[in-house]
Amino acid sequence: MTGPAYRFGIEEEFFLADAATRGTPGQGVQGFHAAAKALLPAAERELLQSQIEIATPPATTPAEACSGLSALRRGLAEIGRAHGILVFGAGTHPGAAWDAQSPTDGARYDGILDAVRMIGRRTLVSGMHVHVEVARPDDRVDLMNRLLPFLPALLALSVSSPFWEGRDTGLAGYRLSVFGEMPRTGLPDPFASTAEFERFVSVMKAAGAIEDASFLWWHLRPSIRYPTLELRIADSCTRVEDAVAIASLYRCLVRAAERRPDLNAALDGVARAVIRENLWRAQRDGVRAALIDPGAGRAVPFGEAIEEILSLVAEDAAALGCEDALDDARRIARDGTSADRQRAAYAAAGRSDGSGIAAVVDALARETEGRAA
Numbered sequence: 528m529t530g531p532a533y534r535f536g537i538e539e540e541f542f543l544a545d546a547a548t549r550g551t552p553g554q555g556v557q558g559f560h561a562a563a564k565a566l567l568p569a570a571e572r573e574l575l576q577s578q579i580e581i582a583t584p585p586a587t588t589p590a591e592a593c594s595g596l597s598a599l600r601r602g603l604a605e606i607g608r609a610h611g612i613l614v615f616g617a618g619t620h621p622g623a624a625w626d627a628q629s630p631t632d633g634a635r636y637d638g639i640l641d642a643v644r645m646i647g648r649r650t651l652v653s654g655m656h657v658h659v660e661v662a663r664p665d666d667r668v669d670l671m672n673r674l675l676p677f678l679p680a681l682l683a684l685s686v687s688s689p690f691w692e693g694r695d696t697g698l699a700g701y702r703l704s705v706f707g708e709m710p711r712t713g714l715p716d717p718f719a720s721t722a723e724f725e726r727f728v729s730v731m732k733a734a735g736a737i738e739d740a741s742f743l744w745w746h747l748r749p750s751i752r753y754p755t756l757e758l759r760i761a762d763s764c765t766r767v768e769d770a771v772a773i774a775s776l777y778r779c780l781v782r783a784a785e786r787r788p789d790l791n792a793a794l795d796g797v798a799r800a801v802i803r804e805n806l807w808r809a810q811r812d813g814v815r816a817a818l819i820d821p822g823a824g825r826a827v828p829f830g831e832a833i834e835e836i837l838s839l840v841a842e843d844a845a846a847l848g849c850e851d852a853l854d855d856a857r858r859i860a861r862d863g864t865s866a867d868r869q870r871a872a873y874a875a876a877g878r879s880d881g882s883g884i885a886a887v888v889d890a891l892a893r894e895t896e897g898r899a900a
Contacts, residue, residue, distance in 0.1 A: 531662040531785075533847060534585040535778045536755075537592055537770060540653035540763050541603065541895065542620045543577045544613040549888040551577055551623045555610040562606045569599055574636050576629045577620070578653060579603065585660065589852040593771045597897060600767060604896040615891035616770075617865065618652055618688025618702030618762030622884040625651045625692070638738075646709055652702040653763035655685065657774040658755035659781045667749040667756045668721045670784050673791040675714060676798065677780050678746055678760050679805035679818055680836055683829055684773050684856055685761035686813040687865035693884050695873070699813030699866040702762050703806070706744075711737070714802065715745040717794070724749075756781060765865040765894045772855035779840035779849055786843065797821065813864045833860045868894075 543559065545552045552559070556576050563570040563579060571580045581599040586592040603614045628651060630640055640647040661667055686700035698704070706712055718724040731737045740751045746760035758777045764770035784790050791798075801821045808816040808826075814833075817826035837844075837853055844850050869887050876886035 531782075532587050532660070533662075533778055533782050534587055534660040535592065535774055536583050536585050536658045536753075537596060537774050538580060538582040538656040538658075539596065539616060539770060540573055540578055540580045540655070541614050541616050542623075542653055542763075543579060543607070544615065544620070544623070544888050544892070546607070546611045546613050549613070549622060549885045551627045552612050555612055559606060559610040559612050562610065563603065566606060567599060567602050570603065572631045572633070573653075574631060574639065574647065574650065576631050577623065577651075579614070585658075588848055589771050589775045592774060593767055596767050596770060600896055604892070613888060613892040615888065615895045616653065616655075616687065616763040616765045617869070617891050618654065618686065618700060619691050619705065620651055621690035621869065621887045621891075622693045622881070623651060625649045643709060650706060650709060652688070652705050654702065654706075654759060655761040655763050655770055655773070657758040657761070657777050658750060658753055659758075659778045660753070660755050661781060662785055664749075664754040665721055666785070668718050668724045670756055670781065671715055671747050671749065672717060672794065673784050674747060674756075674780055675794065675802050676791055677777075677836060678714075678802065679809040679816075680829070680833055681758065681773055681777060682760050682762075682806060683809035683813050683816055683818075684776075684833075684859050684864065685764055685769070686810070687762040687765050687869070689866040689869055690873075690884065690887065693881070695870070698811050699815075699864065700762055700810040703760075703810050709744055711742065712744045713746060714799065714806075715743075715747060717799065762865070765868070765891055767895075767897060768855050769859055769865070772852050772859065775844075775847075775849040775852035776836070776840070776856050779843040779847060779853070780836075782843040782847065783840045813866050814860045830860050833857070865891075865894075 543552045573580050583595040607614045688702040691701050728740045750757045801819050805818045814829045816829050818832045819826045844853050872887045872890040873883040876883045
């Protein structure tokens, strides 16, 4: 391969549930975390004890990323079975109560909870983060600005959080509403240059507001650990194929933005306001949303919007070997998201005595591991 490889890595946050109650895990959670740490070096603790995170090493092909994620997911599922725990990917836990969660011990987690207080305890949400290595790391702030219009489509493909504390929220992606209570979330501010962004970080650090730029929890941000631009808007994906499809589309968009410096080069206040409206539409309706095209002055069905994006990155998909993965993005747009399947599982099980939510958790665990229904 000639030119930049645009290596990418995927981080996935998963929920843990008691296999018997499908709610917050009990005593088995400590043994689960100990076993995960011993057997899976790529697994890490998260803010709450009922969560765990995995991360792939840098990959250069969708198949490589898919293989790595699949192996990690199967490993977590096997450890879970030994400790009476289900592991699943979703933006929110369908049935658990936020005030029944226990935080994870650790200086960083203690510091976050001390700073954000009850809001931190309420963040019973899980997301997927995608790192894409860029050719010129000093250009990441410019790329961040110009990639913002694509965030609603990436969110819509990922939505997996229709339930909260046993209730159907009416939204396909409730996770953003919960996480939006945290400070320094949402769209990044429109920094005019890398120097301006770095000055903002310096001011925040000097004032004691943040320890470093990793405490900027925006939908999209430059990584401080890697020469990457990190996508953070996606819900945790239930199916591994969906995770790889979204990551691959984002990777192609990064390449397209580097290849075409004119792309979204003049975003103004109107454009940012439309992005926010489209984020709401994606959060509410997922791939059933109609997204506003500011150039055309109308809302277009999501299928039309995603085809326009896929056409834009066709050259990049060919160069990076992502055509099949992007076909999976078409599949999600056509067949539906995890949120759609969760509602179908709930309806099929019935609504009495909690059986609907239990069926949703069981289905999520099967799909996360890659087992058939």
